[in-house]
Amino acid sequence: MTNGLPQPDARRSLGAWGERLAADHLEAAGYRIVTQGWRCRLGELDIIATHGATLVLVEVRTRRGTARGSAEESITPAKARRLALLALAYLNAREQAGDGWAGPYRIDVVAITLDASGYVQTLNHIESAIGE
Numbered sequence: 001m002t003n004g005l006p007q008p009d010a011r012r013s014l015g016a017w018g019e020r021l022a023a024d025h026l027e028a029a030g031y032r033i034v035t036q037g038w039r040c041r042l043g044e045l046d047i048i049a050t051h052g053a054t055l056v057l058v059e060v061r062t063r064r065g066t067a068r069g070s071a072e073e074s075i076t077p078a079k080a081r082r083l084a085l086l087a088l089a090y091l092n093a094r095e096q097a098g099d100g101w102a103g104p105y106r107i108d109v110v111a112i113t114l115d116a117s118g119y120v121q122t123l124n125h126i127e128s129a130i131g132e
Helices: 011-028 077-096
Strands: 032-040 043-051 054-064 105-114 120-130
Touching: 011 032, 011 043, 011 054, 011 105, 011 120, 032 077, 043 077, 054 077, 077 105, 077 120
Parallel strands: 054 105
Antiparallel strands: 032 043, 043 054, 105 120
């Protein structure tokens, strides 16, 4: 599956490239991107979006092939716990800024796997992938 974006050419840029692709995919599916790369002392949330009345915190995982496991499999229990803590930290930061979120939220994963040529083989958007 081609995606209209340039192929990633350096390992260190793979994550940023995957995040751009994921954001494009989400926007095409009707999501509104609020921000990308939100950071705090606990780590980073790749994409924060809204979908209808739901706040969606998105972790993007991009892999070249599956030799070291799939992109989906790279979400370990420890990573899932960290994402849940990051979600709470983001909600708390919004509350402290006077912009609290009163609606529902969820944590999604967008898993992207590239083939040997660097083209998108799969893009899997998993809604509610991480329990809050």
